[in-house]
Amino acid sequence: MSGKEFSIAVPASTANLGPGFDSIGLALDLHLNIHVSPADSWQLDYKTPEYAHLSGVEGNLILQAAERTAAAYGKKLPPAKLEIETDIPLGRGLGSSASAIAAGIELANRLLDLNMSDQQKVKIGTDMEGHPDNISASLLGGLTISYFDEEQIETVHVEQVNIGVVLLIPQEIFLTEESRNLLPEQLQYAESVRGSAAANVLSAAMVSGDWEKAGKLMSKDIFHQPYRQNRFPDFEKIGEACRKLGAYGYAISGAGPSLFIPVRPGDEQHIAKALGEQFPHYEGIAMKTACEGTKSCETVA
Numbered sequence: 001m002s003g004k005e006f007s008i009a010v011p012a013s014t015a016n017l018g019p020g021f022d023s024i025g026l027a028l029d030l031h032l033n034i035h036v037s038p039a040d041s042w043q044l045d046y047k048t049p050e051y052a053h054l055s056g057v058e059g060n061l062i063l064q065a066a067e068r069t070a071a072a073y074g075k076k077l078p079p080a081k082l083e084i085e086t087d088i089p090l091g092r093g094l095g096s097s098a099s100a101i102a103a104g105i106e107l108a109n110r111l112l113d114l115n116m117s118d119q120q121k122v123k124i125g126t127d128m129e130g131h132p133d134n135i136s137a138s139l140l141g142g143l144t145i146s147y148f149d150e151e152q153i154e155t156v157h158v159e160q161v162n163i164g165v166v167l168l169i170p171q172e173i174f175l176t177e178e179s180r181n182l183l184p185e186q187l188q189y190a191e192s193v194r195g196s197a198a199a200n201v202l203s204a205a206m207v208s209g210d211w212e213k214a215g216k217l218m219s220k221d222i223f224h225q226p227y228r229q230n231r232f233p234d235f236e237k238i239g240e241a242c243r244k245l246g247a248y249g250y251a252i253s254g255a256g257p258s259l260f261i262p263v264r265p266g267d268e269q270h271i272a273k274a275l276g277e278q279f280p281h282y283e284g285i286a287m288k289t290a291c292e293g294t295k296s297c298e299t300v301a
Helices: 049-054 059-071 096-111 118-129 133-140 176-180 188-206 213-216 225-231 235-245 268-278
Strands: 005-015 024-038 043-047 080-086 144-146 153-160 164-170 259-263 282-288 293-300
Touching: 005 096, 005 133, 024 133, 024 164, 024 188, 024 235, 043 049, 043 144, 059 118, 080 096, 096 118, 096 213, 118 133, 118 144, 118 153, 118 293, 133 153, 133 235, 144 188, 153 188, 164 268, 188 213, 188 225, 213 259, 225 235, 235 268, 259 268, 268 282
Parallel strands: 043 080
Antiparallel strands: 005 024, 005 293, 024 080, 024 144, 144 153, 164 259, 164 282
16 A cells, blocks of 8 residues: 555444335444554554454454455455454444445555445445445445345435434344344235335335334334344333333344434433433433445545
8 A cells, every 4th residue: 555544434323223124224423443554464453442352354354345345346455554443332233344344345445546436335345244224324324225136236325314313232242143043034925015115104204304204114114123122121111111202213223232212303312311221221322323424534644
């Protein structure tokens, strides 16, 4: 690489939002930050204690994504030193793996001057993730609604999303593979039609900014939440508490174990506090959505 140093910032994401299984993503104001500098060999240094065990080159997802991106363009990556900090909780359904993949794609894009389009980035990231929900949100920011069939990907992107966000985050870590094993291999036709209708109305409501209606549709999922909700302490009680507190709705964040709760802007602090007090097994966190996706900029050496 050249002697220039640069930084990469990638937002966290929540996915599904109920019936938008594997297709809807929303960027959140938690970030993975990487400072990149020239080096003779690859060096990775995670400054965040929760991630310290990943401070190695072998099997690192950021490097895997960077190498896959370079290979797609017939190029070889030059080595670099990566100093990594993140406030995205690991294994909590908030897109930690998607953020690493997005960072790796942008790393290769900068190191090799690829000038990739957003569509090219999302395609490579989706090929790695297997579905576009988290990765499209982390790369583009805001709200993303995507279709993917292994060959074609189409995304509707809404940059500004006018909601507050409350996350309920437990101590447990869920492996996505483990959570996926809870899902059925098949659904009845009529049931699938209802699920598709719920996802359609959810998408339309979110794009039009009708989060009150979107919140109602979050509970109409038939694709994953009915099979996963028993893994969540007080799942139904939390839903009732959300309604009493005036939240729009609630949903499992990605594969879990965190819960995503959209609220009116300005309500996030007191709802997070109230839910955290009522359900001490979870930590209630108030935050905003992230309108910007993955960004990189040069830094002073």
